[in-house]
Amino acid sequence: DVKVTQSSRYLVKRTGEKVFLECVQDMDHENMFWYRQDPGLGLRLIYFSYDVKMKEKGDIPEGYSVSREKKERFSLILESASTNQTSMYLCASRIRVGMGEQYFGPGTRLTVT
Amino acid sequence: QKEVEQNSGPLSVPEGAIASLNCTYSDRGSQSFFWYRQYSGKSPELIMSIYSNGDKEDGRFTAQLNKASQYVSLLIRDSQPSDSATYLCAVEGDSNYQLIWGAGTKLIIKP
Numbered sequence: 001d002v003k004v005t006q007s008s009r010y011l012v013k014r015t016g017e018k019v020f021l022e023c024v025q026d027m028d029h030e031n032m033f034w035y036r037q038d039p040g041l042g043l044r045l046i047y048f049s050y051d052v053k054m055k056e057k058g059d060i061p062e063g064y065s066v067s068r069e070k071k072e073r074f075s076l077i078l079e080s081a082s083t084n085q086t087s088m089y090l091c092a093s094r095i096r097v098g099m100g101e102q103y104f105g106p107g108t109r110l111t112v113t
Numbered sequence: 114q115k116e117v118e119q120n121s122g123p124l125s126v127p128e129g130a131i132a133s134l135n136c137t138y139s140d141r142g143s144q145s146f147f148w149y150r151q152y153s154g155k156s157p158e159l160i161m162s163i164y165s166n167g168d169k170e171d172g173r174f175t176a177q178l179n180k181a182s183q184y185v186s187l188l189i190r191d192s193q194p195s196d197s198a199t200y201l202c203a204v205e206g207d208s209n210y211q212l213i214w215g216a217g218t219k220l221i222i223k224p
Binding site: 041045048090098100101102103104105107 | 144145147155156157158159162201203205211212214215216217
């Protein structure tokens with residue numbers, strides 16, 4: 001079974017803090033994704049990575065950056081957290097481009113106060 | 114702008130009946146189609162994928178794809194209260210390999 005894990009289920013941070021969200025997958029998948037999900041807005045893609053050290057902006061990259069130094073790990077960084085970044089953050093992985101479904105981690109509910 | 118449309122619901126169905134969930138998409142070149150289920154506060158989990166026109170059955174679930182009409186549906190037979198969740202439709206185009214997500218349909222199964 002594919003397993004995607006995220007570093008925290010719940011996180012509370014203050015405005016202006018730098019926040020790191022970690023995601024690890026154990027199935028040697030090439031592609032990894034970061035989404036945020038808000039009520040009424042559905043899943044929105046923040047960044048994705050086709051492979052190690054590769055990254056592409058998604059639909060809403062502003063205020064975020066990512067890092068993928070190892071194939072199994074994809075980190076999302078909020079450089080200076082703001083209250084409008086309070087959301088559920090979901091990491092996903094996929095074998096490779098155009099192949100199969102995305103597998104999701106359990107999600108991190110981030111609250112910025 | 115490539116789009117995937119779903120009725121947000123809620124769709125209320127009696128226990129034991131057939132629940133029918135629908136999804137339309139705008140990219141005629143789309144090749145892969147996925148249905149995910151998401152319980153409140155949890156992450157999406159895959160129910161079914163479908164790649165060619167017609168029906169695909171897996172237990173109580175049947176996915177139906179009609180590329181000419183740009184329409185994909187999910188039928189749930191013998192609906193159970195545990196099927197109450199939000200169902201997300203996702204479509205992969207042939208040009209950028211990302212999934213385009215619908216906003217989801219909330220399904221409520223009434224005992």
